[in-house]
């Protein structure tokens with residue numbers, strides 16, 4: 001059962017009224033992460049992986065003009081990354 005507050009991701013994008021900045025905070029409803037820092041580190045890791053995949057994808061598109069064939073391993077890696085971003 002997914003946490004309703006964060007959809008199971010364990011973190012939320014929230015506006016900090018003290019610092020006046022939007023920041024990543026851990027979801028206090030499900031406490032999937034120990035603290036905000038751990039939540040932020042997880043989010044950064046996920047998006048760094050996504051960036052890597054997008055760069056590789058762009059490289060392929062530049063080289064081939066189109067996404068060719070079905071690279072099962074890459075699709076699985078992307079699916080895994082998307083699921084991690086969704087908290088699954």
Ligand SMILES: [Zn+2]
Pocket residue numbers: 003004005006007008009010011027028029030031
């Ligand atoms: Zn939650």
